[in-house]
Amino acid sequence: MNDSDCVLCAGTALDGALMVEEVWRTDTWRLTTATVGELAGYSYLSPLRHVPHVTDLDGEEARSLGGVLAAATQAVKAATGADLVYVYVFGGGLDHLHMHLAPHREPGSPLQDDPIKGAKHQQTLSDGREVWVSDRYPLQDRELMRAAVEGIRARLNPTASEPERSEDLG
Ligand SMILES: [Zn+2]
Structure with missing residues (x-):
């Protein structure tokens, strides 16, 4: 079931406005990659179905996540020459699960590498x-x-x- 007010449920229709482009789609997930940003290859993995938060994952999305996450992060790493791909999941800003796949490369990476704020x-x-x-x-x-x-x-x-x-x- 999708949510008509949700920008991620709109799928590719709002990708341009969100400054991302769909690069991969499975039966249950899609991967988009930023077209504007601080870091080339920064991508978002989200379920096609309106699953609000990571704690709501169930069904086919829960079963398929491991393989999909592995394939997506491997592609991001290979395409960008990153040393690592960080995965962030927040959930406070947008009520449709999306995992941030962030290619990290030292030195000079703009990414947060510590979940606790401050010095x-x-x-x-x-x-x-x-x-x-x-x-x-x-x-x-x-x-x-x-x-x-x-x-x-x-x-x-x-x-x-x-x-x-x-x-x-x-
Ligand atoms: Zn949604």
């Missing part, structure tokens, strides 16, 4: 280990970090017995 400094943990942390966002409470680890594990391994805890930062 960083080194901090010594209670056990003497040092970590780089944001100047603006302090380290989260360890119990909150642990609850997230356990919550994610429990959802993905509902019948698993208590797992061994691996050594982590603390």
Whole structure:
């Protein structure tokens, strides 16, 4: 089901306005590449169906994503001579899933390479280990970090017995 108000559901009709061009289409996905921008080859992989966010992926889109993502990133890398292809998924700006496939090449790349905003400094943990942390966002409470680890594990391994805890930062 498509959304008539969604610019990505319009498919190729709005590609010109969005300054992209369709370069590949499968039964469930399409890949567009920017025609204007800071980085040649910057591309967007989106489902043909109106799947709002990555957390809504299901059905054939969910099943096919691995192969489609591999093929698309390999083509972006080969065509641009990039060292790596970064994949960003945000979701706050446009309510139709689109993955940013960004060819990265050092030096002088304009890409963000860290998901945490701002400058960083080194901090010594209670056990003497040092970590780089944001100047603006302090380290989260360890119990909150642990609850997230356990919550994610429990959802993905509902019948698993208590797992061994691996050594982590603390
Ligand atoms: Zn849509």
